[in-house]
Amino acid sequence: MTVRVYLVDDHAMVRAGVRHELGDSVTVVGEAADADSAIAGIRAAAPDVVLLDVHLPGGGGRAVLEALRGELPDVRWLALSVSDAAEDVIAVIRAGARGYVTKTISGPDLVSAVQRVADGDVVFSPRLAGFVLDAFAASSPSAPQPEDPATDPGLDLLSAREREVMQLLARGYTYREIGSRLFISVKTVESHASNVLRKLQLSNRNELTRWAATNRLL
16 A cells, blocks of 8 residues: 655745655655644644654654654654754654654655655664664663673664574575575565665675674574
8 A cells, every 4th residue: 555644844845845756656645834733734644654854843843743652653753854963863763753864865765765664664874873873772771781792772773574684694694595594585685684784884794794793693
């Protein structure tokens, strides 16, 4: 089914541009330019995904999210902002957003981000993901210490399937072998592998193997 999206941005031209970039890949069910209008509109539309600007008149994107997150638990939230400041990223993620992308993102990548968030994934650029990992690792009462890397917070960004693919990749299995073991296509394995490297901010399989060994995951 087509993902139903609600746009929240205080600039009409930005909203028009986002609509254009999303095209027919999703269904835009509404839009708003300020926090109060967004709260009322999202409540009425109950979309699958809200594309939410961080800085808005009337309280900002965080206020919108906090007002509706408990009331609409099935709605997914994806921040779309011009800001890549750590404090903005961390604030909206703490409030419950599933991802954060900047307005420099390409149209196809934005469509992919919306669809992935709708599917329950989390979406960040590598730099922004680093902000989130650092912040949550530092603030958690049970945050692992450097000498105890077995519960690296990067694991929390991986889905159960991505963890399976990650371990098999780190152990040296080929994409075809992983697909056979997990009963998924090679193309799906490639997609999971790409997501694993991106979320863990690693460049290649060798780095993944070292990371997995360090974290006792082999």
